[in-house]
Amino acid sequence: MDTCTLSRLARRGSGSASRSFFGHFAVWHAGIDNDSSFAESLHAPAMPIALVVAEVSSQQKKVGSTEGMQRALTSPDYGNWVNNSQQQFIDMQSAVMAADIEKIGTIAEANAMSMHDLNLTATQHPFTYFTAETQRILQIVDDLKHQGLLAFATMDAGPNVKIITHVEHAQLIIQTLNNALPNLKLEIAQSGPDISYE
Numbered sequence: 017m018d019t020c021t022l023s024r025l026a027r028r029g030s031g032s033a034s035r036s037f038f039g040h041f042a043v044w045h046a047g048i049d050n051d052s053s054f055a056e057s058l059h060a061p062a063m064p065i066a067l068v069v070a071e072v073s074s075q076q077k078k079v080g081s082t083e084g085m086q087r088a089l090t091s092p093d094y095g096n097w098v099n100n101s102q103q104q105f106i107d108m109q110s111a112v113m114a115a116d117i118e119k120i121g122t123i124a125e126a127n128a129m130s131m132h133d134l135n136l137t138a139t140q141h142p143f144t145y146f147t148a149e150t151q152r153i154l155q156i157v158d159d160l161k162h163q164g165l166l167a168f169a170t171m172d173a174g175p176n177v178k179i180i181t182h183v184e185h186a187q188l189i190i191q192t193l194n195n196a197l198p199n200l201k202l203e204i205a206q207s208g209p210d211i212s213y214e
Contacts, residue, residue: 039210063115068179088134121168121180
């Protein structure tokens with residue numbers, strides 16, 4: 017079974033899973049049906065990019081991802097976020113192919129933070145996934161960026177923060193976060209190879 021077929025099957029369970037068969041960077045085509053919605057590799061050049069993962073909480077979220085998105089849909093800014101995301105998607109692919117870590121981080125951070133803003137501006141049950149620790153981490157990342165480090169925060173539907181950076185900056189970011197928040201669970205992740213069979 018080819019990887020595009022596997023991608024289509026995985027998408028039925030999770031959109032993000034559709035990309036998991038491909039190494040390094042992959043793109044998921046939203047499509048309009050099962051045939052047109054699948055992921056494929058971007059065949060991007062190698063780059064020294066890393067992700068510092070800061071786990072604020074492993075507990076179940078009070079507002080699940082599906083419910084959170086339904087609430088976000090009621091934000092008056094939702095349409096603008098969708099339109100901006102379409103252009104960011106194009107710009108991100110160019111940044112990845114150019115191995116431009118700063119541009120990758122800038123786009124990802126802008127998209128993620130504006131997505132979380134939708135939760136606060138929802139007209140039906142506004143909410144936030146941010147905790148005090150989340151906000152502290154975001155402030156530290158912003159400080160590091162102003163100090164000249166490549167450090168860009170991104171988040172999905174939850175309180176945990178992922179920091180896009182250069183591999184050479186990852187340990188300094190971890191050290192800085194550990195000094196400020198000693199109990200924070202931190203890991204460094206890097207892109208891996210595509211699926212393989214034993």
